[in-house]
Amino acid sequence: MKILIAEDEIDLQQSIATYLERDGNVCEVASDYNDAAYKVDLYEYDLILLDVNLVTGSGLDVLKKLKKDKRDAGVIIISANSSLDDKLDGLDLGADDYITKPFHLAELNSRIKAVLRRGKYGGDDTITFNEIMVDTKSRTAYINGRALSLTRKEYDLLVFFLTNQGRVLSKEIIAEHLWGDNSDLADNFDFIYVHINNLRKKMTAEGAKYIKTAYGSGYKFIAD
Amino acid sequence: MKILIAEDEIDLQQSIATYLERDGNVCEVASDYNDAAYKVDLYEYDLILLDVNLVTGSGLDVLKKLKKDKRDAGVIIISANSSLDDKLDGLDLGADDYITKPFHLAELNSRIKAVLRRGKYGGDDTITFNEIMVDTKSRTAYINGRALSLTRKEYDLLVFFLTNQGRVLSKEIIAEHLWGDNSDLADNFDFIYVHINNLRKKMTAEGAKYIKTAYGSGYKFIAD
């Protein structure tokens, strides 16, 4: 499942992402209203976790936008207070469920599962592209049916490419997605080269050469 | 399936009953503690939905009674609050699952199915995978017909793997399913290593090597 986490507390954002990714989901994060609105516009998500109190705007506006555009992502509202107003507003606007901070990740997870299971959002746990197939449940990538032995970072990188096919991804974007907004590393993303290289080696060994270098701007995943 | 609904909110009681009967189940209801204790004593149920807050007593006492009498009905605890104490008490006493009000009937239904499918109660009492066979009634696992001597945790772990074949299960997910989500221990799940190791030793001694380590992500149960 592809899940957007629109939450401005970086710690919470990261722990949610880690928890959900370990359960086989693909997570992207948005730290403010603009980022959330942008990503919701651009990508198809199976589920969106939406904090009502985003720094530059309200999560409820993102929800309005979603429903106006008749997008069918599931939505779970996250709120700092247990105000009934927030809850009712959110559910009125078409959210599927509601959770109040602080909460246990296990509870969030079971609500997520419930929303996803509730029908229309359920579906496929695999991502396929030509001879490549990724089973997100087992976190295993296959090429022509043969399993690749990928490390965690390599797997995450491949999934990120597969879910952003044809798009040029800069080192900075990749780093942000795979490592989170970690300002400690902000000055040097050269280690990306190593992971790209390792992933490429394992993929080309099976005949899959899809990761192209866009000199000076990044990488893109695309067939010839 | 014969299901007892021990719940004092009449509206909820009725909507659960209607929902479950539509699926072909036989439902009986109990509106207070005495009624529940009486019926549990008298009849054999496949599953019991147990509200912890019954008007004249605690649902947990019904559960204690059930377990003392070695009755094998599946039990799902219903609680009005998400108090971890209730949950842990319930699971400690032998309940099979736990759900917090308010919940969607669809979610309750899938939990019921999960409990029933788990084989223990009604339906098929065994889980098989290649040369492995688990008899959920006697809580015994066999490999090539030879019984393994498993502890409770090892048995639960094996069943959890068998019912989630191919899926990567993180230490956190495993801990949550086998121990309940206790955030106090959230920083240290290392004891999982020990149980994994013990179970592996007993299984590999019989030639069954299915528990693979997914470094950095968890474990998965899968054939080569």
Added chain:
DNA sequence: ATCATTCTTTAGATTTCCCTTAGAATCGAG
């Protein structure tokens, strides 16, 4: 109460991976 079994903790060994480094190769502007 005693004993056996099981669970958790502890600590050291081992494995795996990630980031750094450094030199080679490649690209593009002039």
Added chain:
DNA sequence: CTCGATTCTAAGGGAAATCTAAAGAATGAT
């Protein structure tokens, strides 16, 4: 073509994750 910037590639140190055995704590049966 030349040169600086960017990217590639291989190898190694060190950190983190996992494994393993064994001892202490809890549990349950007799």
